[in-house]
Amino acid sequence: MSKSPLHLILPLLGRTKQAYLAAGVEDFQARINRFARLTVLTLREKRYSAKVPDATIMQDEGWLLLAQVPAGALLVALAPAGRELTSEDLAAFLTRWEEQGRREICFLIGGAVGLAPEVLARADLTLSLSRMTFTHEMARFILLEQLYRAFAIRARTGYHK
Numbered sequence: 001m002s003k004s005p006l007h008l009i010l011p012l013l014g015r016t017k018q019a020y021l022a023a024g025v026e027d028f029q030a031r032i033n034r035f036a037r038l039t040v041l042t043l044r045e046k047r048y049s050a051k052v053p054d055a056t057i058m059q060d061e062g063w064l065l066l067a068q069v070p071a072g073a074l075l076v077a078l079a080p081a082g083r084e085l086t087s088e089d090l091a092a093f094l095t096r097w098e099e100q101g102r103r104e105i106c107f108l109i110g111g112a113v114g115l116a117p118e119v120l121a122r123a124d125l126t127l128s129l130s131r132m133t134f135t136h137e138m139a140r141f142i143l144l145e146q147l148y149r150a151f152a153i154r155a156r157t158g159y160h161k
Contacts, residue, residue, distance in 0.1 A: 006036040009106040011068035014045035028144035035151035054113040062116030065108045073104035075123045082126035091150040109139050
């Protein structure tokens with residue numbers, strides 16, 4: 001009996017508005033689906049207003065994102081202060097999690113004001129894509145490309161050079 005593939009869950013706050021990023025996101029979604037099951041959920045992002053403090057928006061979006069994390073799923077939160085990994089490290093983490101019997105991995109990317117402290121505290125791993133700052137739309141694209149790269153490393157496809 002073969003084991004079921006990893007299920008990656010990526011809840012997103014709002015749709016990817018920039019056409020070039022949306023095309024890249026769609027491309028890497030299709031590529032990842034050759035290696036794992038990927039579920040991308042588009043959630044309604046909170047409206048930003050000068051009248052609503054960033055902390056309130058961050059907390060509201062945090063609860064919205066956490067509600068999408070299945071029970072028992074491994075949670076990876078993306079934040080600038082998180083752990084920096086190489087692509088090979090990410091591939092090794094995916095392998096290790098799979099060997100540990102983890103089947104669902106949920107990746108959370110905050111909105112424009114980031115992730116709430118409650119979300120970061122709940123995470124099994126806090127991951128940084130870079131010490132530089134990216135828009136949350138760019139972070140989607142970069143994360144999906146790196147996940148695809150990690151699967152390509154594991155499969156030795158030659159994509160990672």
